[in-house]
Amino acid sequence: MRVLMVGAGAVGGYFGGRLVEKGEDVTFLVRKKRQEQLEQNGLVIKSVNGNAELKVKTLTAGQPAPAFDLIILSVKAYHLTKTLNDLKPYVGENTTILPLLNGIIHIQQLQNEFGAEKILGGLCFIESTLNDKGEIEQYSPQHEIVYGELNGDVTKRILDIQALFDGAGFDARYSQKIRIEMWQKYIFISAMSGMTCLMNSSIGPILSAPYGKEMYQQLLEEIVSVAHHQEPEIPTTLAGKILHNMESLSPSMKSSMLRDMEKGKPVESDHFHGALLKMAPGDARLPLIKAVYSRLSIYQQELEKSSQ
Numbered sequence: 001m002r003v004l005m006v007g008a009g010a011v012g013g014y015f016g017g018r019l020v021e022k023g024e025d026v027t028f029l030v031r032k033k034r035q036e037q038l039e040q041n042g043l044v045i046k047s048v049n050g051n052a053e054l055k056v057k058t059l060t061a062g063q064p065a066p067a068f069d070l071i072i073l074s075v076k077a078y079h080l081t082k083t084l085n086d087l088k089p090y091v092g093e094n095t096t097i098l099p100l101l102n103g104i105i106h107i108q109q110l111q112n113e114f115g116a117e118k119i120l121g122g123l124c125f126i127e128s129t130l131n132d133k134g135e136i137e138q139y140s141p142q143h144e145i146v147y148g149e150l151n152g153d154v155t156k157r158i159l160d161i162q163a164l165f166d167g168a169g170f171d172a173r174y175s176q177k178i179r180i181e182m183w184q185k186y187i188f189i190s191a192m193s194g195m196t197c198l199m200n201s202s203i204g205p206i207l208s209a210p211y212g213k214e215m216y217q218q219l220l221e222e223i224v225s226v227a228h229h230q231e232p233e234i235p236t237t238l239a240g241k242i243l244h245n246m247e248s249l250s251p252s253m254k255s256s257m258l259r260d261m262e263k264g265k266p267v268e269s270d271h272f273h274g275a276l277l278k279m280a281p282g283d284a285r286l287p288l289i290k291a292v293y294s295r296l297s298i299y300q301q302e303l304e305k306s307s308q
Protein backbone atom coordinates (compact mmCIF):
# COMPACT_ATOMS: atom_id res chain seq x y z
CA MET A 1 0.00 0.00 0.00
CA ARG A 2 1.43 3.42 -0.97
CA VAL A 3 1.06 5.78 1.96
CA LEU A 4 1.39 9.57 2.03
CA MET A 5 1.97 10.94 5.53
CA VAL A 6 1.03 14.59 5.50
CA GLY A 7 3.30 16.40 7.96
CA ALA A 8 6.45 14.96 9.55
CA GLY A 9 5.91 16.53 12.96
CA ALA A 10 5.40 15.01 16.40
CA VAL A 11 2.58 12.68 15.29
CA GLY A 12 3.23 12.12 11.57
CA GLY A 13 6.99 11.83 12.01
CA TYR A 14 6.57 9.28 14.80
CA PHE A 15 3.95 6.97 13.29
CA GLY A 16 5.24 7.43 9.71
CA GLY A 17 8.76 6.69 10.94
CA ARG A 18 7.63 3.49 12.64
CA LEU A 19 5.97 2.38 9.39
CA VAL A 20 9.22 3.09 7.50
CA GLU A 21 11.10 1.02 10.10
CA LYS A 22 8.72 -1.84 9.36
CA GLY A 23 9.57 -1.50 5.64
CA GLU A 24 6.30 0.04 4.43
CA ASP A 25 6.18 2.34 1.38
CA VAL A 26 5.72 5.74 3.05
CA THR A 27 6.31 9.20 1.57
CA PHE A 28 6.10 12.36 3.70
CA LEU A 29 4.45 15.48 2.27
CA VAL A 30 6.44 18.28 3.91
CA ARG A 31 7.38 21.91 3.43
CA LYS A 32 10.75 23.05 2.10
CA LYS A 33 12.56 23.64 5.41
CA ARG A 34 11.47 20.30 6.83
CA GLN A 35 12.47 18.56 3.60
CA GLU A 36 16.00 19.99 3.89
CA GLN A 37 16.20 18.95 7.54
CA LEU A 38 15.08 15.40 6.71
CA GLU A 39 17.54 15.17 3.80
CA GLN A 40 20.43 16.34 5.98
CA ASN A 41 19.75 14.52 9.25
CA GLY A 42 17.21 11.83 8.37
CA LEU A 43 14.03 11.36 10.40
CA VAL A 44 15.20 11.13 14.00
CA ILE A 45 13.00 9.63 16.73
CA LYS A 46 14.09 9.81 20.37
CA SER A 47 11.65 7.72 22.27
CA VAL A 48 11.02 5.75 25.43
CA ASN A 49 10.00 3.00 22.97
CA GLY A 50 13.34 3.01 21.13
CA ASN A 51 15.32 5.51 19.07
CA ALA A 52 15.52 5.54 15.28
CA GLU A 53 17.35 7.40 12.52
CA LEU A 54 15.70 6.81 9.19
CA LYS A 55 16.20 7.77 5.59
CA VAL A 56 12.76 8.80 4.32
CA LYS A 57 11.12 9.75 1.01
CA THR A 58 9.65 13.26 0.89
CA LEU A 59 7.54 15.36 -1.45
CA THR A 60 6.80 19.07 -1.35
CA ALA A 61 3.53 20.51 -2.68
CA GLY A 62 3.45 20.56 -6.45
CA GLN A 63 6.07 17.84 -7.00
CA PRO A 64 4.54 15.20 -9.25
CA ALA A 65 3.58 11.77 -7.86
CA PRO A 66 0.82 9.26 -8.66
CA ALA A 67 -2.24 9.25 -6.36
CA PHE A 68 -1.67 7.44 -3.05
CA ASP A 69 -3.74 4.55 -1.63
CA LEU A 70 -3.80 5.97 1.89
CA ILE A 71 -3.23 9.55 3.00
CA ILE A 72 -2.69 10.03 6.74
CA LEU A 73 -3.22 13.61 7.91
CA SER A 74 -1.10 14.83 10.80
CA VAL A 75 -0.96 18.62 10.51
CA LYS A 76 -2.23 21.07 13.09
CA ALA A 77 -5.85 22.18 12.55
CA TYR A 78 -4.79 25.78 11.79
CA HIS A 79 -2.80 24.49 8.78
CA LEU A 80 -5.53 22.20 7.50
CA THR A 81 -7.24 24.45 4.94
CA LYS A 82 -3.97 25.28 3.16
CA THR A 83 -2.82 21.65 3.37
CA LEU A 84 -5.97 20.36 1.68
CA ASN A 85 -5.12 22.41 -1.42
CA ASP A 86 -1.58 20.98 -1.46
CA LEU A 87 -3.02 17.49 -1.19
CA LYS A 88 -5.43 17.53 -4.11
CA PRO A 89 -3.00 16.26 -6.80
CA TYR A 90 -2.27 13.15 -4.71
CA VAL A 91 -5.90 12.16 -4.14
CA GLY A 92 -7.23 9.68 -6.72
CA GLU A 93 -10.47 7.79 -7.21
CA ASN A 94 -9.43 5.03 -4.77
CA THR A 95 -7.60 7.11 -2.16
CA THR A 96 -8.62 6.81 1.49
CA ILE A 97 -7.92 9.67 3.90
CA LEU A 98 -7.26 8.99 7.59
CA PRO A 99 -7.00 12.11 9.79
CA LEU A 100 -5.21 11.85 13.16
CA LEU A 101 -5.93 15.40 14.31
CA ASN A 102 -7.47 16.02 17.69
CA GLY A 103 -10.99 17.50 17.54
CA ILE A 104 -14.06 16.75 15.43
CA ILE A 105 -14.99 19.58 13.04
CA HIS A 106 -12.28 18.68 10.49
CA ILE A 107 -14.29 15.59 9.50
CA GLN A 108 -17.04 17.70 7.89
CA GLN A 109 -14.42 19.91 6.22
CA LEU A 110 -12.67 16.85 4.73
CA GLN A 111 -15.96 15.31 3.60
CA ASN A 112 -16.95 18.57 1.88
CA GLU A 113 -13.58 18.82 0.15
CA PHE A 114 -13.01 15.22 -1.01
CA GLY A 115 -16.40 13.43 -0.70
CA ALA A 116 -17.66 11.56 2.37
CA GLU A 117 -16.73 8.12 0.99
CA LYS A 118 -12.99 8.89 1.09
CA ILE A 119 -12.86 9.91 4.75
CA LEU A 120 -12.26 7.63 7.75
CA GLY A 121 -12.43 8.61 11.39
CA GLY A 122 -9.18 8.51 13.32
CA LEU A 123 -7.31 9.60 16.42
CA CYS A 124 -4.07 8.87 18.20
CA PHE A 125 -2.63 8.76 21.68
CA ILE A 126 1.00 9.82 21.93
CA GLU A 127 2.89 12.39 23.99
CA SER A 128 5.45 13.71 21.55
CA THR A 129 6.92 16.94 20.26
CA LEU A 130 9.47 18.21 17.74
CA ASN A 131 12.61 19.65 19.33
CA ASP A 132 14.54 22.59 17.88
CA LYS A 133 16.70 20.23 15.81
CA GLY A 134 13.61 18.73 14.16
CA GLU A 135 13.91 15.47 16.12
CA ILE A 136 10.79 13.77 17.42
CA GLU A 137 10.83 13.34 21.19
CA GLN A 138 8.37 10.92 22.77
CA TYR A 139 8.03 11.06 26.55
CA SER A 140 5.51 8.45 27.77
CA PRO A 141 5.16 4.95 26.32
CA GLN A 142 1.62 5.12 24.94
CA HIS A 143 1.58 5.15 21.13
CA GLU A 144 -1.70 4.12 19.61
CA ILE A 145 -3.74 4.83 16.50
CA VAL A 146 -7.50 4.14 16.44
CA TYR A 147 -9.31 4.30 13.10
CA GLY A 148 -12.54 3.19 11.49
CA GLU A 149 -15.30 3.77 8.96
CA LEU A 150 -17.52 6.58 10.20
CA ASN A 151 -20.57 4.32 9.69
CA GLY A 152 -18.97 1.48 11.70
CA ASP A 153 -18.58 -1.01 8.82
CA VAL A 154 -15.53 -3.26 8.75
CA THR A 155 -14.61 -2.85 5.08
CA LYS A 156 -11.75 -4.22 3.01
CA ARG A 157 -9.83 -0.97 3.36
CA ILE A 158 -10.10 -1.18 7.15
CA LEU A 159 -8.61 -4.68 7.05
CA ASP A 160 -5.88 -3.46 4.66
CA ILE A 161 -4.98 -0.69 7.11
CA GLN A 162 -4.96 -3.24 9.94
CA ALA A 163 -2.39 -5.25 7.94
CA LEU A 164 -0.37 -2.09 7.27
CA PHE A 165 -0.17 -1.15 10.96
CA ASP A 166 0.33 -4.71 12.18
CA GLY A 167 3.92 -5.19 13.37
CA ALA A 168 4.85 -1.52 12.97
CA GLY A 169 5.91 -1.21 16.60
CA PHE A 170 2.97 0.85 17.83
CA ASP A 171 -0.51 -0.12 18.96
CA ALA A 172 -3.33 0.18 16.47
CA ARG A 173 -6.92 -0.99 16.36
CA TYR A 174 -10.01 -0.36 14.31
CA SER A 175 -13.16 0.82 16.02
CA GLN A 176 -16.76 0.34 14.93
CA LYS A 177 -17.61 3.39 17.03
CA ILE A 178 -14.89 5.72 15.82
CA ARG A 179 -17.09 8.83 15.89
CA ILE A 180 -17.84 8.27 19.59
CA GLU A 181 -14.17 7.51 20.32
CA MET A 182 -13.17 10.72 18.53
CA TRP A 183 -15.61 12.64 20.71
CA GLN A 184 -14.22 10.98 23.83
CA LYS A 185 -10.66 11.93 22.85
CA TYR A 186 -11.87 15.45 22.00
CA ILE A 187 -13.41 15.82 25.45
CA PHE A 188 -10.28 14.45 27.14
CA ILE A 189 -7.90 16.72 25.21
CA SER A 190 -10.03 19.89 25.38
CA ALA A 191 -10.08 19.55 29.16
CA MET A 192 -6.43 18.60 29.47
CA SER A 193 -5.14 21.28 27.11
CA GLY A 194 -7.52 23.80 28.69
CA MET A 195 -6.35 23.13 32.24
CA THR A 196 -2.62 22.74 31.46
CA CYS A 197 -2.56 25.97 29.39
CA LEU A 198 -4.68 27.96 31.86
CA MET A 199 -2.53 26.83 34.80
CA ASN A 200 0.77 26.68 32.86
CA SER A 201 1.49 23.32 34.46
CA SER A 202 1.63 19.58 33.86
CA ILE A 203 -1.33 17.64 35.24
CA GLY A 204 0.12 16.52 38.62
CA PRO A 205 0.38 19.97 40.27
CA ILE A 206 -3.04 20.92 38.89
CA LEU A 207 -4.76 17.89 40.42
CA SER A 208 -3.15 18.51 43.81
CA ALA A 209 -3.63 22.32 43.87
CA PRO A 210 -6.41 23.82 46.02
CA TYR A 211 -9.56 23.67 43.84
CA GLY A 212 -7.50 22.23 40.94
CA LYS A 213 -9.39 18.95 40.77
CA GLU A 214 -12.72 20.71 41.30
CA MET A 215 -12.05 23.07 38.37
CA TYR A 216 -10.89 20.18 36.19
CA GLN A 217 -14.15 18.33 36.92
CA GLN A 218 -16.24 21.45 36.20
CA LEU A 219 -14.48 22.07 32.89
CA LEU A 220 -14.98 18.42 31.93
CA GLU A 221 -18.67 18.65 32.81
CA GLU A 222 -19.14 21.71 30.60
CA ILE A 223 -17.36 19.98 27.70
CA VAL A 224 -19.33 16.76 28.18
CA SER A 225 -22.60 18.74 28.15
CA VAL A 226 -21.74 20.18 24.71
CA ALA A 227 -20.59 16.78 23.45
CA HIS A 228 -23.83 15.13 24.66
CA HIS A 229 -25.84 17.86 22.93
CA GLN A 230 -24.08 17.02 19.64
CA GLU A 231 -23.74 13.26 20.12
CA PRO A 232 -26.41 11.88 22.50
CA GLU A 233 -24.51 8.57 22.82
CA ILE A 234 -21.90 10.42 24.92
CA PRO A 235 -23.02 9.70 28.51
CA THR A 236 -23.40 12.71 30.81
CA THR A 237 -21.48 10.73 33.46
CA LEU A 238 -18.28 10.73 31.38
CA ALA A 239 -16.63 13.68 33.18
CA GLY A 240 -16.10 11.70 36.42
CA LYS A 241 -14.65 8.72 34.53
CA ILE A 242 -12.17 10.87 32.59
CA LEU A 243 -11.06 12.68 35.76
CA HIS A 244 -10.55 9.32 37.46
CA ASN A 245 -8.36 8.19 34.51
CA MET A 246 -6.38 11.44 34.62
CA GLU A 247 -5.30 10.56 38.15
CA SER A 248 -3.63 7.37 36.91
CA LEU A 249 -1.48 9.26 34.36
CA SER A 250 2.04 10.48 35.02
CA PRO A 251 1.96 13.76 37.01
CA SER A 252 4.54 15.20 34.59
CA MET A 253 2.27 14.70 31.56
CA LYS A 254 1.58 17.83 29.52
CA SER A 255 -0.71 18.49 26.59
CA SER A 256 0.92 19.12 23.22
CA MET A 257 -0.88 22.49 23.33
CA LEU A 258 1.09 23.53 26.44
CA ARG A 259 4.32 22.31 24.83
CA ASP A 260 3.48 24.48 21.78
CA MET A 261 2.81 27.50 24.04
CA GLU A 262 6.14 26.95 25.75
CA LYS A 263 7.79 27.09 22.32
CA GLY A 264 5.86 30.22 21.29
CA LYS A 265 3.93 28.35 18.57
CA PRO A 266 0.25 28.85 17.62
CA VAL A 267 -2.42 26.75 19.36
CA GLU A 268 -5.51 24.90 18.09
CA SER A 269 -7.88 26.88 20.35
CA ASP A 270 -10.45 27.63 17.62
CA HIS A 271 -10.53 23.96 16.64
CA PHE A 272 -10.96 22.75 20.24
CA HIS A 273 -12.57 25.30 22.58
CA GLY A 274 -13.87 27.77 19.97
CA ALA A 275 -15.62 24.92 18.14
CA LEU A 276 -17.22 23.69 21.40
CA LEU A 277 -18.60 27.18 22.08
CA LYS A 278 -20.08 27.33 18.56
CA MET A 279 -21.66 23.87 18.90
CA ALA A 280 -23.19 24.53 22.34
CA PRO A 281 -26.91 25.18 22.82
CA GLY A 282 -27.66 28.94 22.83
CA ASP A 283 -28.60 29.09 26.53
CA ALA A 284 -25.50 27.24 27.83
CA ARG A 285 -23.30 29.34 30.17
CA LEU A 286 -20.01 27.41 29.99
CA PRO A 287 -17.85 29.82 32.07
CA LEU A 288 -14.77 27.62 32.19
CA ILE A 289 -14.67 26.84 28.45
CA LYS A 290 -14.99 30.61 27.89
CA ALA A 291 -12.15 31.29 30.37
CA VAL A 292 -9.89 28.82 28.56
CA TYR A 293 -10.83 30.22 25.14
CA SER A 294 -10.23 33.80 26.32
CA ARG A 295 -6.80 32.90 27.75
CA LEU A 296 -5.80 31.17 24.51
CA SER A 297 -7.15 34.04 22.39
CA ILE A 298 -5.00 36.53 24.34
CA TYR A 299 -2.00 34.26 23.78
CA GLN A 300 -2.75 34.08 20.03
CA GLN A 301 -3.12 37.88 19.80
CA GLU A 302 0.22 38.40 21.58
CA LEU A 303 1.84 35.92 19.21
CA GLU A 304 0.46 37.71 16.16
CA LYS A 305 1.61 41.12 17.49
CA SER A 306 5.13 39.86 18.22
CA SER A 307 5.48 38.40 14.70
CA GLN A 308 4.51 41.73 12.98
Ligand SMILES: NC(=O)C1=CN([C@@H]2O[C@H](COP(=O)(O)OP(=O)(O)OC[C@H]3O[C@@H](n4cnc5c(N)ncnc54)[C@H](OP(=O)(O)O)[C@@H]3O)[C@@H](O)[C@H]2O)C=CC1
Binds near residue numbers: 012030083127
Ligand atom coordinates in the same frame (compact mmCIF):
# COMPACT_ATOMS: atom_id res chain seq x y z
N1 LIG B 1 1.91 15.90 19.70
C1 LIG B 1 1.09 15.15 20.38
O1 LIG B 1 1.46 14.68 21.44
C2 LIG B 1 -0.29 14.86 19.86
C3 LIG B 1 -0.88 15.63 18.86
N2 LIG B 1 -2.14 15.29 18.40
C4 LIG B 1 -2.79 16.06 17.33
O2 LIG B 1 -2.17 15.72 16.10
C5 LIG B 1 -2.19 16.83 15.19
C6 LIG B 1 -0.76 17.11 14.74
O3 LIG B 1 -0.03 17.53 15.87
P1 LIG B 1 1.57 17.49 15.97
O4 LIG B 1 2.12 16.37 15.19
O5 LIG B 1 1.88 17.59 17.41
O6 LIG B 1 1.96 18.86 15.24
P2 LIG B 1 3.40 19.33 14.78
O7 LIG B 1 3.35 20.82 14.72
O8 LIG B 1 4.48 18.67 15.56
O9 LIG B 1 3.50 18.74 13.31
C7 LIG B 1 2.69 19.18 12.28
C8 LIG B 1 3.55 19.24 11.03
O10 LIG B 1 2.70 19.58 9.94
C9 LIG B 1 3.51 20.27 9.03
N3 LIG B 1 2.72 21.00 8.05
C10 LIG B 1 1.92 22.09 8.22
N4 LIG B 1 1.38 22.46 7.05
C11 LIG B 1 1.85 21.60 6.12
C12 LIG B 1 1.65 21.47 4.72
N5 LIG B 1 0.86 22.30 4.04
N6 LIG B 1 2.30 20.48 4.07
C13 LIG B 1 3.11 19.63 4.74
N7 LIG B 1 3.34 19.69 6.07
C14 LIG B 1 2.71 20.67 6.74
C15 LIG B 1 4.36 21.19 9.88
O11 LIG B 1 5.50 21.44 9.13
P3 LIG B 1 6.45 22.70 9.25
O12 LIG B 1 7.64 22.14 9.97
O13 LIG B 1 6.74 23.03 7.82
O14 LIG B 1 5.71 23.77 10.01
C16 LIG B 1 4.63 20.32 11.11
O15 LIG B 1 5.89 19.72 11.06
C17 LIG B 1 -2.85 17.97 15.97
O16 LIG B 1 -4.21 18.04 15.66
C18 LIG B 1 -2.66 17.57 17.43
O17 LIG B 1 -3.65 18.12 18.28
C19 LIG B 1 -2.79 14.19 18.84
C20 LIG B 1 -2.24 13.40 19.81
C21 LIG B 1 -0.98 13.70 20.42
Ligand SMILES: CC(C)(CO)C(=O)C(=O)O
Binds near residue numbers: 124125127128189255
Ligand atom coordinates in the same frame (compact mmCIF):
# COMPACT_ATOMS: atom_id res chain seq x y z
C1 LIG C 1 -2.75 14.17 25.75
C2 LIG C 1 -2.14 13.68 24.47
C3 LIG C 1 -0.62 13.68 24.61
C4 LIG C 1 -2.59 12.23 24.29
O1 LIG C 1 -2.35 11.72 23.05
C5 LIG C 1 -2.61 14.53 23.32
O2 LIG C 1 -3.44 14.15 22.54
C6 LIG C 1 -2.09 15.90 23.12
O3 LIG C 1 -1.43 16.44 24.00
O4 LIG C 1 -2.37 16.48 22.04
